[in-house]
Amino acid sequence: MSRIGKMPVSIPKGVTVKLDGDLVAVKGPKGELNYTLPRNFKVEMDAEALKVIRPSDTREDRALHGLARNLIRNMVVGVSEGYTRTLEIVGVGYKATPQGKALKLYVGYSHPVVVEPEPGIELEAPSVSTIVVKGIDKMKVGQFAANVRAIRPPEPYKGKGIKYAEEVVRRKVGKAGAK
Numbered sequence: 263m264s265r266i267g268k269m270p271v272s273i274p275k276g277v278t279v280k281l282d283g284d285l286v287a288v289k290g291p292k293g294e295l296n297y298t299l300p301r302n303f304k305v306e307m308d309a310e311a312l313k314v315i316r317p318s319d320t321r322e323d324r325a326l327h328g329l330a331r332n333l334i335r336n337m338v339v340g341v342s343e344g345y346t347r348t349l350e351i352v353g354v355g356y357k358a359t360p361q362g363k364a365l366k367l368y369v370g371y372s373h374p375v376v377v378e379p380e381p382g383i384e385l386e387a388p389s390v391s392t393i394v395v396k397g398i399d400k401m402k403v404g405q406f407a408a409n410v411r412a413i414r415p416p417e418p419y420k421g422k423g424i425k426y427a428e429e430v431v432r433r434k435v436g437k438a439g440a441k
Contacts (some may be wrong), residue, residue, distance in 0.1 A: 365393065
């Protein structure tokens with residue numbers, strides 16, 4: 263039995279869940295998200311919780327049970343609280359400046375890189391060395407943050423580049439000078 267899949271998903275105040283066949287629609291103060299359940303999966307709803315029920319004990323259904331439950335939970339948390347991912351820019355002369363809804367990144371290339379947010383994503387630059395990616399869809403926020411990081415990933419010698427705030431860059435020792 264999936265330990266994650268059998269856990270109920272609590273529904274906070276202000277969030278409404280609508281079940282229509284295999285479509286789960288979650289609406290909250292920050293927006294609305296939809297998810298189509300895998301085939302033959304069911305969702306039971308009571309006053310303050312959702313429970314995902316798998317159709318059988320086949321290997322595929324066991325694998326999808328916890329996934330379906332967590333995707334629904336991520337939607338509930340997203341429409342009620344939202345998700346954020348913080349990136350840090352490290353390097354002399356490296357910076358991020360807001361340009362309307364977009365960000366202009368100066369990260370060591372001959373030209374600035376302009377990053378346009380996707381629909382459902384907000385970008386902030388509270389300081390020149392910090393980027394905050396916000397949104398209600400956890401997968402979109404994470405993927406967009408990964409795409410921004412990929413513009414200039416941190417390098418191991420000086421640590422320059424764009425990294426996640428909680429990421430630790432393992433540093434390497436440079437060349438051992440001539441004797």
